[in-house]
Amino acid sequence: MERFTDPLDRASGQEQAERQRILDTRKRAREAEESAIQSKDDEGRIICEECGEAIHPERLKALPHTVVCVGCQEHFEIKQRIY
Numbered sequence: 612m613e614r615f616t617d618p619l620d621r622a623s624g625q626e627q628a629e630r631q632r633i634l635d636t637r638k639r640a641r642e643a644e645e646s647a648i649q650s651k652d653d654e655g656r657i658i659c660e661e662c663g664e665a666i667h668p669e670r671l672k673a674l675p676h677t678v679v680c681v682g683c684q685e686h687f688e689i690k691q692r693i694y
């Protein structure tokens with residue numbers, strides 16, 4: 612009897628490739644973020660490069676290299692998910 616390729620094996624292979632692709636994308640995004648130059652306003656606050664609003668200090672504590680505010684980051688991530 613002929614043995615067919617297990618569709619589950621194929622699926623997990625594709626899943627792995629997809630996961631790797633997502634990891635690569637995230638790594639590149641993080642590298643780009645870390646090398647990005649932060650802009651500051653007149654008061655020395657770091658401002659979002661998308662909307663120009665001051666980035667919340669708590670966010671900067673968590674993500675010291677970020678150049679976008681929470682709102683724009685969410686926007687960016689939603690955009691990324693489409694591809």
Ligand SMILES: [Zn+2]
Nearest residue numbers: 659662680683
């Ligand atoms: Zn913003």
